[in-house]
Amino acid sequence: MQELKILYLYPDILELYGDYGNIQVLQYRMEKRGIKCIIDKYSIGDEQPNFLEYDIVFAGGGADNEQSILAEDLVKYKENIKEAVQNGVFFLLICGAYQLFGKYYKGVEGNIIEGLDIFPYYTEAITDRKKRCIGNIVLEVELESNKKTKVIGFENHGGQTYNSLSPFGKVLYGNGNKFGDDKEGFFLGNVIATYLHGPLLSKNPELSDYIIKYCLDRKYNQNTELKQLEDTFEQQCRTQLLEKFLKKA
Amino acid sequence: MNYIYMIILKFINILLKLAGKQGGNVLGKIAKKLNPNFLKFFKIDCPVIAVTATNGKTSTNNCIAYTLEMAGYKVISNKQGNNMETGIISTLLKNSTITGKIKADYITFEVDESYVPKIFKIFRLDTLVVLNFFRDQLDRNGEVETLILKINEFLKTYTGNLVLNNDDPNVARLGQANPQNKNIYYYSVDKYQYATKTMTDAGEGKFCPFCKTRLEYEYYQYSHIGKFKCPKCDYGNNEIYKKAENVDLKNKTFEIEGIKYNINENSIYTIYNYVAVQSIMSIYNIETEIVLKAFSQFALNNGRLEKIQIKGIPTTINLAKNPTGANVSLRLLKEDEEEKELLFVLNDNIADGFDVSWIWDINFDKLSENKVTRIITAGTRYYDIAIRIKTSGFDPNKIIPCPDLEKAVKELYKTTTKKYVIANYTALQPIRKELLKYK
Ligand SMILES: [Zn+2]
Numbered sequence: 001m002q003e004l005k006i007l008y009l010y011p012d013i014l015e016l017y018g019d020y021g022n023i024q025v026l027q028y029r030m031e032k033r034g035i036k037c038i039i040d041k042y043s044i045g046d047e048q049p050n051f052l053e054y055d056i057v058f059a060g061g062g063a064d065n066e067q068s069i070l071a072e073d074l075v076k077y078k079e080n081i082k083e084a085v086q087n088g089v090f091f092l093l094i095c096g097a098y099q100l101f102g103k104y105y106k107g108v109e110g111n112i113i114e115g116l117d118i119f120p121y122y123t124e125a126i127t128d129r130k131k132r133c134i135g136n137i138v139l140e141v142e143l144e145s146n147k148k149t150k151v152i153g154f155e156n157h158g159g160q161t162y163n164s165l166s167p168f169g170k171v172l173y174g175n176g177n178k179f180g181d182d183k184e185g186f187f188l189g190n191v192i193a194t195y196l197h198g199p200l201l202s203k204n205p206e207l208s209d210y211i212i213k214y215c216l217d218r219k220y221n222q223n224t225e226l227k228q229l230e231d232t233f234e235q236q237c238r239t240q241l242l243e244k245f246l247k248k249a
Numbered sequence: 250m251n252y253i254y255m256i257i258l259k260f261i262n263i264l265l266k267l268a269g270k271q272g273g274n275v276l277g278k279i280a281k282k283l284n285p286n287f288l289k290f291f292k293i294d295c296p297v298i299a300v301t302a303t304n305g306k307t308s309t310n311n312c313i314a315y316t317l318e319m320a321g322y323k324v325i326s327n328k329q330g331n332n333m334e335t336g337i338i339s340t341l342l343k344n345s346t347i348t349g350k351i352k353a354d355y356i357t358f359e360v361d362e363s364y365v366p367k368i369f370k371i372f373r374l375d376t377l378v379v380l381n382f383f384r385d386q387l388d389r390n391g392e393v394e395t396l397i398l399k400i401n402e403f404l405k406t407y408t409g410n411l412v413l414n415n416d417d418p419n420v421a422r423l424g425q426a427n428p429q430n431k432n433i434y435y436y437s438v439d440k441y442q443y444a445t446k447t448m449t450d451a452g453e454g455k456f457c458p459f460c461k462t463r464l465e466y467e468y469y470q471y472s473h474i475g476k477f478k479c480p481k482c483d484y485g486n487n488e489i490y491k492k493a494e495n496v497d498l499k500n501k502t503f504e505i506e507g508i509k510y511n512i513n514e515n516s517i518y519t520i521y522n523y524v525a526v527q528s529i530m531s532i533y534n535i536e537t538e539i540v541l542k543a544f545s546q547f548a549l550n551n552g553r554l555e556k557i558q559i560k561g562i563p564t565t566i567n568l569a570k571n572p573t574g575a576n577v578s579l580r581l582l583k584e585d586e587e588e589k590e591l592l593f594v595l596n597d598n599i600a601d602g603f604d605v606s607w608i609w610d611i612n613f614d615k616l617s618e619n620k621v622t623r624i625i626t627a628g629t630r631y632y633d634i635a636i637r638i639k640t641s642g643f644d645p646n647k648i649i650p651c652p653d654l655e656k657a658v659k660e661l662y663k664t665t666t667k668k669y670v671i672a673n674y675t676a677l678q679p680i681r682k683e684l685l686k687y688k
Contacts, residue, residue: 012455015451016384016392017604017607018606018608018609020609021606021637021640024609024640024641025640028642044463045463063394134603135603136603154605197604198606199606202609202633202637203633232645233632233636233650234632237632237633237635237636
């Protein structure tokens with residue numbers, strides 16, 4: 001039996017917007033195909049994990065005040081994480097986690113939370129606390145060359161992210177990395193860092209399967225043919241929402 | 250000038266009444282346009298009580314008013330739940346003389362969490378009750394912590410009665426906002442039958458707000474409500490004013506100071522609200538006899554744990570505008586040993602918040618094991634909720650997405666199995682109407 005191992009970072013802190021749903025979706029889509037899904041959790045105070053042992057590392061978004069507590073903790077594993085990224089371990093980083101993996105996060109009062117500095121982007125909070133990029137968002141992403149797909153999610157962030165040299169997608173509806181941006185997130189084959197909640201994978205089965213296939217191919221050194229799943233609800237949901245949002249765009 | 254405004258507003262009120270309109274916020278909106286500080290205009294010489302929380306404001310506020318009315322007092326209250334500044338101004342306008350005088354024995358308000366500082370900076374407040382803080386419509390209100398900090402800031406100079414849920418770490422912390430205030434009353438509910446060792450549903454407040462240490466729980470009642478303590482600074486260890494004990498959900502009873510109260514609901518979260526109300530009644534020296542009677546008769550019948558028969562089929566309707574609300578409803582459904590079907594209505598209108606991610610914080614596990622035989626989904630985001638339930642492991646062939654409310658109700662009553670209906674904020678009254686129409 002094939003199996004994939006997921007490391008779920010700070011499940012008790014980074015859990016603000018139902019982001020755990022991403023793991024539930026991955027687990028669901030693996031188990032439907034007879035792939036065993038092992039989920040290990042790590043949070044402050046737990047024994048140090050070895051990131052290289054995992055196929056997928058996942059982290060979500062949290063409340064601003066808790067973000068700095070865990071930035072201090074995460075930085076202890078910087079070298080190990082860097083190595084895992086270079087080794088091809090898949091990283092799915094949402095919202096707060098997206099920011100933490102960059103150079104730094106500059107808060108409203110100008111305070112700097114050092115990031116892991118693994119990726120080249122950095123984030124600065126917008127000085128007006130009331131202003132946030134909030135709303136439904138639709139991206140066009142190119143997971144593999146010449147294969148474009150639309151990704152639907154929900155963004156809610158005050159931070160404006162600059163210098164994302166390889167964005168995750170082109171914004172068709174919504175804001176993106178900054179107010180009125182045409183680019184969203186950060187993408188590197190084995191890294192998706194994005195502001196999209198929803199949870200992200202719930203409405204984007206193609207994206208979920210991209211991650212699963214990537215991990216199986218890497219682990220078992222093969223070109224995996226994933227079994228098609230019954231996705232009627234997902235497809236109809238996409239049709240409904242794309243029509244609703246893109247009509248407004 | 251305000252007198253003239255008052256006459257105009259009174260006149261508009263009469264017109265609204267003639268047109269058969271309740272005019273929940275309309276009067277207040279006009280009043281605020283005429284004078285942004287309209288609240289200052291009212292003259293009040295009776296106690297003012299306010300309830301705020303994420304969940305349970307309407308029920309608790311109504312129960313306070315109901316009990317005080319039973320004690321023979323004239324009570325003015327925003328019972329319909331218009332809990333922002335404009336709703337409160339409207340309620341006062343309807344009950345005031347042209348000179349702004351309010352004739353009542355008590356005023357009791359439910360107030361939206363974000364409006365507490367705003368309103369009571371200019372309006373006198375004698376007793377504030379805070380029930381709980383959960384995550385709620387995050388894209389609209391901002392994060393929970395921001396809200397709590399705003400209320401905390403307001404409380405720094407507040408010296409009135411403060412009635413706080415000691416089992417919610419987000420609430421109990423407010424008792425330390427003003428060390429000069431001696432009128433703090435903590436209430437609590439003793440461990441109940443379904444309390445757990447670990448947190449089973451999504452919750453807030455994992456760290457001590459004072460020293461950032463991870464809080465330790467003896468048990469969880471639901472969400473993050475339970476017996477907690479900070480191992481480092483002892484936060485949570487307060488003297489309890491009123492505590493519900495021997496909670497018996499089956500027989501719908503609990504005890505405070507050895508006296509047994511009968512109520513009409515069987516959910517742990519409403520017990521918390523009742524203890525809050527009982528605390529207030531005790532502060533205002535309302536006789537226990539009256540409180541006992543009021544609690545045994547109080548029922549809100551507006552889609553908050555409302556029980557109705559539709560074509561002879563028992564149906565429970567409950568509002569769920571956030572994960573905790575939904576989890577409480579699902580808890581009830583799971584604790585029910587009979588077969589049942591569920592209708593879940595999910596909207597994403599402005600008042601609901603556009604973000605429906607929160608449905609992934611709802612615990613849909615083990616629905617089929619708990620004898621849920623079919624689920625119908627409706628509302629503007631009917632597919633989102635269908636996907637959510639499917640991913641929890643419930644057989645997708647038994648999920649029927651149905652955008653139209655009328656059709657959804659028709660579909661639901663194709664079988665005679667017992668029904669549960671969960672609806673979020675803007676979905677509640679429309680589906681309730683549809684259900685009653687089908688009756
Ligand atoms: Zn502490």
